[in-house]
Amino acid sequence: MTPPAIEVGALTKEFGGLRAVDGISLSVATGERRVLIGPNGAGKTTLFHCITGTLSPSAGRVALFGRDVTALAESRRTALGMGRTFQISNVFANLSLAENLVLALIGTGRRKWIMHRPVGAYPDLRRRALEGLEHVGLRQRADESVKHLSYGERRQLELALALNSNPKVLFLDEPCAGLSPGERQRISKMIGALPRDITLVMIEHDMDVALGLADRVTVLHRGRIILEGSPAEVQANPEVRDVYFGHV
Numbered sequence: 001m002t003p004p005a006i007e008v009g010a011l012t013k014e015f016g017g018l019r020a021v022d023g024i025s026l027s028v029a030t031g032e033r034r035v036l037i038g039p040n041g042a043g044k045t046t047l048f049h050c051i052t053g054t055l056s057p058s059a060g061r062v063a064l065f066g067r068d069v070t071a072l073a074e075s076r077r078t079a080l081g082m083g084r085t086f087q088i089s090n091v092f093a094n095l096s097l098a099e100n101l102v103l104a105l106i107g108t109g110r111r112k113w114i115m116h117r118p119v120g121a122y123p124d125l126r127r128r129a130l131e132g133l134e135h136v137g138l139r140q141r142a143d144e145s146v147k148h149l150s151y152g153e154r155r156q157l158e159l160a161l162a163l164n165s166n167p168k169v170l171f172l173d174e175p176c177a178g179l180s181p182g183e184r185q186r187i188s189k190m191i192g193a194l195p196r197d198i199t200l201v202m203i204e205h206d207m208d209v210a211l212g213l214a215d216r217v218t219v220l221h222r223g224r225i226i227l228e229g230s231p232a233e234v235q236a237n238p239e240v241r242d243v244y245f246g247h248v
């Protein structure tokens with residue numbers, strides 16, 4: 001039996017007196033596309049941060065392909081195959097799209113970054129950067145500076161950055177947030193077109209996007225899992241309709 005891509009056991013995260021994540025256990029199979037939904041403040045982002053190592057949990061454990069990574073730093077988890085979207089603040093606005101990707105490739109690789117060497121002096125990395133931009137539909141914009149991108153295009157660049165490290169498991173926290181309906185459709189199509197061997201764990205507020213992409217859906221409410229099932233099961237569940245859609 002192959003171990004699951006992600007296994008979370010009795011994970012708890014407290015902030016002061018608040019239990020943002022309250023004893024969550026879940027398992028995501030290799031190659032699965034899992035979507036987490038739940039109202040604002042349910043603990044989704046905190047759970048993500050504990051899995052990827054941005055935050056350390058108050059209790060519980062996290063395993064990646066059967067290996068306990070609970071005590072490992074985020075950078076070690078990245079090296080072992082966990083990828084996540086970078087906050088856009090990590091992007092250098094004055095550099096071009098391609099330069100940003102090359103810098104990220106230097107950062108994740110073993111290669112030493114020589115300060116006085118121009119980013120353009122890494123032709124192999126530039127080639128990989130252009131491939132990455134091609135994947136997210138930004139190849140034409142490669143040499144423009146990031147500050148000229150629209151908000152939606154920045155989100156596409158974030159996705160390219162996340163894919164840069166060749167993740168085995170990719171974590172996306174509301175990749176469509178703040179996008180226009182057109183951009184939303186574009187990004188969700190891009191996510192849907194990712195290779196199936198990348199395990200995907202995604203937080204998504206938009207139910208159409210969530211249910212369209214997910215193999216399985218996990219519903220969080222007040223730090224706990226209230227339901228896990230197929231998109232159809234989740235959609236049909238009255239309790240989910242109450243807490244999530246706010247129907248009385």
Ligand SMILES: Nc1ncnc2c1ncn2[C@@H]1O[C@H](COP(=O)(O)OP(=O)(O)O)[C@@H](O)[C@H]1O
Pocket residue numbers: 015018020038039040041042043044045046047
């Ligand atoms: N760094 C923090 N310090 C204190 N409270 C936090 C922190 N991060 C999140 N919280 C609280 O934890 C709860 C869950 O937040 P979050 O994980 O962001 O929820 P979601 O992503 O589902 O909207 C919220 O009540 C939020 O205010």
Ligand SMILES: [Mg+2]
Pocket residue numbers: 044045046
């Ligand atoms: Mg959140």
